[in-house]
Amino acid sequence: MRVVVTGGGAAGASCAARLRRLDENAEIIILEKTNEISIANCGLPYYVSNVISSRNQILVSTPEKFKNWFNIDVRLNSEVVEIKSKSVVLKSGEELGFDKLVLTPGASPVIPPFEGIDYNKIFTVRTLEDADRIKNFVINNNSKKAAIIGGGFIGVEMAENFVETGLQTSLIELAPQILAPYDEEIVAAAQNEMKAKGVELILSDGVKKFDGNTIILNSGRAVEFDIVVMAIGIKPEIELAKSAGLETRRGIVVNERMETSNPDIYAAGDSIEVKDFVTDDYTLIPLAGPANRQGRIIADNIAGGNSVYKKSLGTSVIKVFNLTVAGVGNNEKQLKSKNIPYRKTFIYGRSHAGYYPDSTLTLYKLLFSPEGKILGAQAVGREGVEKRIDVISTIMRMGGTVQDMIDSELCYAPPYSSAKDPVNILGMNALNILQGLVKPAYIEDLKDSYLVDVRPPAAFKNETIEGAVNIPISEIRNRLEEFPRNKKIVLFCNTGHTSYYASRILLQNGFNNVYSLTAGIEICKETECKDGVNTGLNILKAAGKV
Numbered sequence: 001m002r003v004v005v006t007g008g009g010a011a012g013a014s015c016a017a018r019l020r021r022l023d024e025n026a027e028i029i030i031l032e033k034t035n036e037i038s039i040a041n042c043g044l045p046y047y048v049s050n051v052i053s054s055r056n057q058i059l060v061s062t063p064e065k066f067k068n069w070f071n072i073d074v075r076l077n078s079e080v081v082e083i084k085s086k087s088v089v090l091k092s093g094e095e096l097g098f099d100k101l102v103l104t105p106g107a108s109p110v111i112p113p114f115e116g117i118d119y120n121k122i123f124t125v126r127t128l129e130d131a132d133r134i135k136n137f138v139i140n141n142n143s144k145k146a147a148i149i150g151g152g153f154i155g156v157e158m159a160e161n162f163v164e165t166g167l168q169t170s171l172i173e174l175a176p177q178i179l180a181p182y183d184e185e186i187v188a189a190a191q192n193e194m195k196a197k198g199v200e201l202i203l204s205d206g207v208k209k210f211d212g213n214t215i216i217l218n219s220g221r222a223v224e225f226d227i228v229v230m231a232i233g234i235k236p237e238i239e240l241a242k243s244a245g246l247e248t249r250r251g252i253v254v255n256e257r258m259e260t261s262n263p264d265i266y267a268a269g270d271s272i273e274v275k276d277f278v279t280d281d282y283t284l285i286p287l288a289g290p291a292n293r294q295g296r297i298i299a300d301n302i303a304g305g306n307s308v309y310k311k312s313l314g315t316s317v318i319k320v321f322n323l324t325v326a327g328v329g330n331n332e333k334q335l336k337s338k339n340i341p342y343r344k345t346f347i348y349g350r351s352h353a354g355y356y357p358d359s360t361l362t363l364y365k366l367l368f369s370p371e372g373k374i375l376g377a378q379a380v381g382r383e384g385v386e387k388r389i390d391v392i393s394t395i396m397r398m399g400g401t402v403q404d405m406i407d408s409e410l411c412y413a414p415p416y417s418s419a420k421d422p423v424n425i426l427g428m429n430a431l432n433i434l435q436g437l438v439k440p441a442y443i444e445d446l447k448d449s450y451l452v453d454v455r456p457p458a459a460f461k462n463e464t465i466e467g468a469v470n471i472p473i474s475e476i477r478n479r480l481e482e483f484p485r486n487k488k489i490v491l492f493c494n495t496g497h498t499s500y501y502a503s504r505i506l507l508q509n510g511f512n513n514v515y516s517l518t519a520g521i522e523i524c525k526e527t528e529c530k531d532g533v534n535t536g537l538n539i540l541k542a543a544g545k546v
Contacts, residue, residue, distance in 0.1 A: 001302075002029070003019060006080045006105060007033075009291070011294050012104035012268075013037065014295035015268065017070055018295065019299035020070040020071065026303075030075065031075050034077070034127060035077055035129070037061065038061040039059055043057070043058055044127075044128065046157075046161060047131050048125070055128070058128050078092070083241075100302050101266070102265075103260070104267070104295065105238075106269055106271055110232045110234060112207075114208075114209055121137075123137070123227065123229050125229060125231070137227055143167060143226035145224055145226045146169045146225060147223055147228045148169065148228075149228065149229070150172075150173065151175070151231075152178075152179065152231055152233060154231040155178070157319070159171045160319070160321055163198055163321075172206070172207065173202070173205075174204070175203070178190065181316060182378050182380075186365055189363060189380045190323055190325050205218055205221065206218045215228070234270065236270060236272070236286075241260065244265075245261075249273055250273060250284055252267040252273070253273055257306070257307070258272075258294055258298045266302070269291040274309065275311040276312065277397075278375050279334075280311070314328065314330075315327070315393045322382060324379075324380070325380045326380075326386045331376055332344065332367060335376070343367070343368055343369070343440075344367050345426070346363065346365050346496070346523060347519060348362065348495040348519055349361070350362075351384045352417055353414040353415075353418045354418070360382040361381060361495070364377065364422060365379070366429075368434075372403060372431070374402060377392045384422075391410065402431050402434070404427070406431060410423060437504070437507075438503055438516050439516065441518065445488075446524075450483075450484055450489045451490050452491045453469070454492070454493050455493050455498065456472050459494070465492065465521065469482075471483075473498055473502045473505075483506060483511060485513075489511065489513060490515045490516075491514065491515070493517075493521070495519055496516060499520060
C-alpha cells in the first residue's frame with residue numbers, strides 16, 4: 001500500500017510517523033512544497049528574538065531522521081498541483097500514484113494588497129525561512145522601528161519579541177481589542193501589560209495605505225516603520241482539494257474519521273473544518289494540538305482502525321510578557337452571536353495559598369448554561385493560569401458541569417494551591433448564581449445603581465467608585481435602614497469576596513434587588529472604567545476625594 005502525504009507540518013508528519021509504527025510494510029511518501037519539514041512553528045517568534053537561540057531547536061525532525069528511523073521518503077520542494085483519481089501531479093510534472101492520500105496543506109498568511117506596499121519590507125511568520133529573513137533584515141538594515149499589523153496570537157507574540165530585541169514596536173489592530181478568542185475583560189490586562197512594556201497599541205484603526213516608510217491609518221494617523229510584520233490572519237489552503245472535486249466550505253470538509261468526500265483521501269490540520277465542541281457548528285481551529293491528534297487518527301484508520309475526532313474545544317494559551325492568557329470553549333461574543341443562553345461570573349483566585357510568600361492574583365471568567373453546563377472559561381494572570389484552564393477543559397471534555405468543578409479533587413500544598421482551588425471556587429460561585437444565593441453584577445450594571453462599598457473606611461478613603469457610599473460589612477446588620485428598597489443596590493469590595501457575604505445578609509433581610517459586583521473594584525481598574533471607557537464611572541485613588 002502506498003500512502004502519499006502532502007505537507008510535512010504537524011498533521012502530516014504525525015500521521016506518517018504513526019502509520020509507520022502501525023504498518024512496517026506500507027510505502028509512505030511525504031511531499032512538502034517548502035524546503036522545511038516538521039518545524040516548531042509556534043516557537044518562531046521566540047527564535048526571532050533569540051529567546052530560542054539555536055536554529056536547530058526549531059527543527060523538530062529532518063528528512064534524514066524520517067528515513068533512518070521510520071523508512072519514510074520525505075521529498076522537499078515538491079509541490080502537488082493536481083489530484084487525479086489515484087495519483088497526484090507535482091509542479092515538476094512528475095505523477096505519483098497512491099492508494100491513500102492525506103492532505104495537510106495548512107494555511108497561508110493573509111496579505112491584503114494595500115496601496116504603496118513594499119513587499120521587501122513586509123514579512124509574515126509562518127516558516128523557519130520567514131524567521132531567518134526577519135532576523136537578517138533587522139540586523140542588516142539596523143532596524144529601529146517595527147510595526148505589526150494584526151493583534152492575534154502571532155501579532156502579540158511578535159510584538160513582545162521585537163521589544164525583547166530592542167525595537168520600538170507598534171501593533172495596529174482593526175478591532176477594539178487584541179486576541180479575539182478572549183473577551184474584553186480578560187484581554188484588558190494583557191493590553192495593559194503590553195503598554196507597560198513599551199508596545200504602542202493602536203486599536204479600532206486599520207491600514208489605509210503605505211507611504212514609503214510610513215503607514216497611513218484609516219484615522220489619518222501616520223505610523224513610521226523600518227520593518228512590518230503582517231499578522232492579520234491565515235486562510236486555509238483549499239484550492240487543490242476544491243479543484244479535485246472534494247467538498248469544501250471555508251475549509252476542507254471531513255467526517256469524524258477525517259475522511260474527505262472521497263473515502264481514499266483524508267485531510268487534517270489548519271486546512272480543515274472541525275465541529276465546535278460547545279455549539280456543534282463547523283468552524284476553523286488552526287491549533288497544533290488538534291492537528292497532531294488528527295494526523296494520528298488518520299494513520300489509525302488507514303491501518304484498519306476506527307478512530308474518530310471528537311470535536312474541538314479550542315483550548316489555547318499565550319504568553320504576554322509577564323502574563324499568561326488562556327481559554328477554552330466559546331467566549332461571550334460567540335455565545336451572543338449564536339443566541340445561546342448563558343450566565344457568567346468572574347473571580348480573582350490566588351496562584352497558591354495567600355499565606356505562602358509571593359502568591360499572585362489571576363482573573364477568571366466562566367460562562368455556563370442555565371443548567372450548569374460549562375460553555376467556556378478564560379483567565380489571565382502570572383502563575384498557574386493554564387493549569388486551571390486545562391482542568392476546566394478536561395471537565396468539559398468529559399461532559400462535566402459547574403458541580404464537577406466543585407467536586408474536582410486537585411493538588412494542594414501551600415506553595416502550589418489552596419485547599420479550595422480557584423477551579424473549585426469558580427464552580428461554587430457559578431452554582432451560587434444558579435441557585436439564587438447571589439445575584440451577580442458586572443461593570444455594565446454599575447451606572448445608575450446604588451453603589452455600596454462594603455470595605456473598611458480606610459480602604460474606602462484610599463480608592464472607591466465615584467458616587468459610592470461606605471457601609472462596611474461589619475456594620476450592615478445595624479444599618480439596614482440606610483439601604484434603599486426602591487433601587488438596584490450593587491455591593492462591591494476589592495475582588496467580590498466580601499461583597500458576596502454582604503449580599504447574603506441583605507438578601508436574607510428582605511432586600512431582593514441586591515447584587516454583588518463580581519471580581520470587585522480590581523476588574524474595574526483593569527478594564528479602565530476609571531478613564532470612562534466602559535461606564536463613565538471613576539475610580540478615585542486620592543484620599544479625601546470621596
